Every structure is written in structure tokens, then in C-alpha cells.
Amino acid sequence: MDDELLDGLDPEQRRAANALLGPVVILAGAGTGKTRALTYRIAHGLRTGTYSPGSVLALTFTTKAAGELRERLRRLGASGAVARTFHSAALQQLSQYWPDVIGGSTPKLVENKSRMIAEVGDAAGLRLGGATLRDLAAEIEWRKTSELGLARYAVAAAERPLPAGLTVEQVVDIQARYEQLKDERRRLDFEDVLLATAGMLDSEPRVLAQVRSQYRFFTVDEYQDVSPLQHRLLELWRGDRTDVCVVGDASQTIYSFTGATSRYLLQFERDFPHAHVVRLERNYRSTPAVLSLANRLMRDRPGALQLRPSSASPEQVPGVAAFADDVAEATAVADAVVRAVDSGTKPEQIAILFRVNEQAVALDAALKERGVAVRQLGTSKFFTLSAVRMVVSALRVQARSHPDESMRKVVADLAREAGWSIRPEDSSLPRESWDALDAIVRFSTELPDSVSLERFSEELSEREDANNELTVSAVVLSTLHSAKGLEWDTVFLVGLSEGLLPINFAKTPDAIDEERRLLYVGITRAQRRLLLSWSRIGSRGQEREPSRFLRELRSGTPRAATTRAH
Helix, strand or coil: CHHHHHCCCCHHHHHHHHCCCCCEEEEECCCCCHHHHHHHHHHHHHHCCCCCCCCEEEEECCHHHHHHHHHHHHHCCCCCCEEEEHHHHHHHHHHHHHHHHCCCCCCEECCCHHHHHHHHHHHCCCCCCHHHHHHHHHHHHHHHHCCCCHHHHHHHHCCCCCCCCCCHHHHHHHHHHHHHHHHHCCEECHHHHHHHHHHHHHHCHHHHHHHHHHCCEEEECCHHHCCHHHHHHHHHHHCCCCCEEEEECHHHCCCHHHCCCCHHHHCHHHHCCCCEEEEECEECCCCHHHHHHHHHHCCCCCCCCCCEECCCCCCCCCEEEEEEEHHHHHHHHHHHHHHHHHCCCCHHHEEEEECCHHHHHHHHHHHHHCCCCEEECCCCCHHHCHHHHHHHHHHHHHHHHCCCCCHHHHHHHHHHHCCCCCCHHHCCCCHHHHHHHHHHHHHHHHCCCCCCHHHHHHHHHHHHHCCCCCCCCCEEEEEHHHHCCCCEEEEEECCCECEECCECCCCCHHHHHHHHHHHHHHHCCEEEEEEEEEEEECCCCCECCECHHHHHHHCCCCCCEECCCC
């Protein structure tokens, strides 16, 4: 049975799945099937009895990733493993032991950090805009995950790009006021959850012993994104045991601004000299030409993997285009999107990636002008749209009273009641809401007839809990950060000029390296078709130069320079 389980893995993935004990590091490049190797390894360990149910803790960084891990493990019959984010695992332990260790109930979580920062900013006589509030929240997160007190942070902040218009002293003062207000209201933010859990385990041997008795085997996905605080928490959970498996790719470290660092991944073999090392470099996503571009960009970088295609396939050489200005670039890209859709590429298989959100404005306008449905990642969440909430809620009611009713008919009827129609132009709903309801209707038609209304309703609820949205038939606009972990048939990488990529505040070698990794992430999102572009004049009339990374790639890329996106 277990050999049969591993039959579908390639040789490298199989080696990873068979390395069940001791320290293991899986160096997994983009598109190499790392989640597959990770989940099959856990399932194999449970099936062979190497792992006992409940003794495995699989850690990752987002609720969506944790939900995907749980779903894949469930399908493999490995529901005995616990898959959680670092924050979720820490909060569960903090809530369990707080009444005994501290007394009383666990403090409530801060629901909106920016709102509280705005409040203390007003008290300090500062009117803080939305972007500044987000930047201040990010600074608080970075300080805490880097385990810096305010005094040490003040020294480090002198070398950091701070929120616009604020001095180091002002940023430190705002953070001090934020901590005071939070304490007065008996609140914890997400970083406090990690800090408080680590502090509790450090100071309470009895609690530490109980936690360590629960989990025996640890797996950490995206290990390149671990912060010093998360690493300390992992070490507390692990103790002197060495049954830990980490999975990561140093070339995809793009969250340093939150405290993430690849150094723990890069030094794993030094920390564990007898570690079992598995390299996953066989890429199942992209064409050879796309992989060649990605490999060239990361050549000789620390921890860089050499991606190789899993098979030869017909391909187009990635194109590079220069345009007069941002509007011309957006217009050409939108025209290329229309041609791609007309040629048979589904809209949801096309993505336009950029460095900062403001770049989306011209692109969104150009696409909508051509009647192209657009979805921007990182904006409205699928399940928070009022039309979706209405349908999902009605489905739950209908499923309770008529669980065996025809799923497809009920879904279509409820969607129509919420404003959906077969064609978007016949609906009074905003396009984003119509696209979402259409995704629900299409999803119902793709499932087998045997799926009951009750099961369909449960599936939507599970997806909502796991932050696993349905696929909307729309072209995706996304920042490079939000695109990580996703893939599309066709990818447009726009705005590849100095000041945008690398971003203008990236001054140090480390910051420039992070920008390089961002471009690498963007390139490796493309399955078949990749087009890169930049414009000579910015939205404020400033002259631009092509990105140093683009110049570097063009010097060794056949047919790299073209006059238009095509």
C-alpha cells in the first residue's frame, strides 16, 4: 500500500517522502512539487506507523496554505497530522494555558492594527494617511518578529526606509504609544501571540513539557520565510529532538520587510551536520525558455537552485518590450491580453504582475475599456462580497431543509435571486460581484451529479475557512508579493524600470538582492508564455531607464528586445 502511495512521485520527491526521521531539508525550487513531496512524506510516515496520529505538526505561514495542507493530507488519508500557521499553533497553546499560568481569559486580539495606530497618531498630533498607517503596522511587525525592543529598534531604524514624512523619533514614539494603548485595553496583536507563547514556554517548564509531549515530528513549509521569533518558537517546541523537516527556496525570500530571513534555511546543514538533504529542481510548471531566464537571473546567488524542465515542449521565447509611457504600456498589454483570450487562453490563466499597487490603475482602465473582466489580488476577498455572502447563507438554509435537492438548480436559482444572469451585461451587479457568483455557478456545474446540496454547501464553507477562493473567470492583476505561490499560463511582467524594480528605496546590496528575488518569483509564475516590459516616461513625467535586471537578462537573451508586446 505504501509503495503504491509513492508510485506517483518522481525520484527526488520519493527520496524526500522516504526520509522520515532525523533532520531533513528539502530544497525545493519553484514549480517542483514541494507541497506534494511534503504531504506524501507525512502520509507515508503515518501509514508506516513511523508517526503516530497527533504527533506531527506541519507549520506554514498563511491560513490559505495551512488549509491546502490539511485538504491534501485529508485526501491522502493523513488527517492525523496537524497543519497550522505559526500564529494559529501559538494561539491555541496560549489560550489553553493562559488561565492556569496567568489567570483569567486570554486577552482579545487586535482586530485592526492600523485603526489603533491612527488613534495614537491623533493623540500625538499627527494625521496619518492610509499608506503611512500600513507602513507603520509593517514596522511594528518587523520590530517584534526581529525580537527588538524599542531602544534597539531606534538604532536599527536609522538604516531602514521609514514611513514617508516621519522621523525615527516619531516612529518610535508612535510605537510606544501603540503598546501602551494596547496594554490599557488588554489586547494582543498577532506578533504578541508569538512573543507571549515563547515567553510562557521559556518560563514555565511544566507547560513546555506538556507541549513537547504532544508534538514529536515537525515539518515547516516555506522555511526561507521564518523570522527570528518564529525560529525561536520552533526551537522551543522542538527541544533537543532532531525530527524536523524544513522545506524552502532561498531564491523566493521576498518578505524581509516582515522579519523573514533565509539564513536559517541556508545554515540548516551547518546546524545539523548529519541532515538528509534533498534537492527538488525538476520543474513541472514552466517551459525551458522561462526556466533559462530564471536560472540566469539567480546565477551564483546563495542557495540558488538550477531549475530544469520536466519535458521538452513547444514554446515561445520570453519577449521584452519598451514603451513611450505607462499608458502606452498598459494599452499594449491590454491589447495583447485580448489577442490571447481570442486565441483560446482563458482569462483566469492570464496575469499581469507589477511591483506596487498604483501601477494597477492604468492597466485596470485599459482592460475594462476593452471589456475584459479583471480581478485584483489583495483587494476584496471573494467570500466577503455581499452577493457571495447572500448566496452562501441561502445555500446553508436550503441544504438544511432540503439536503438532497438538485444542487445545480438550487445554486443557479439562488444566484439569479442575488442578481446573477448568464451574461454580465444583463446583470445590475458590479462586475466583481457578477464574476464571483458566476464562479459559484460554474463550480456547481463542474462537480459530479452525485454531489448533494448539503455537500456543496459544506465545500463552500470549508473553502471560506481555508481562505481558498473559487477561480473567477477574470484576468488577474497582482503585485509580485501577492503572486507568490500562484501560477498562470501567460504572465506579463510590467514596469521593469529603475525606481520600480528595483524600487527606489532599495539602496543596500541586501535590498537590491530582495528585488532580484521578487523578479525571480514573477518569472517563475509563468507556465508557457512570458512577456516583460517597461516604459520610458513615468506617470509624473519622470524619465526612466530599464531595470538593471532587465539589462542583465537582455544581454544574454536571444531576441530579447522587441518593439511591442505580442
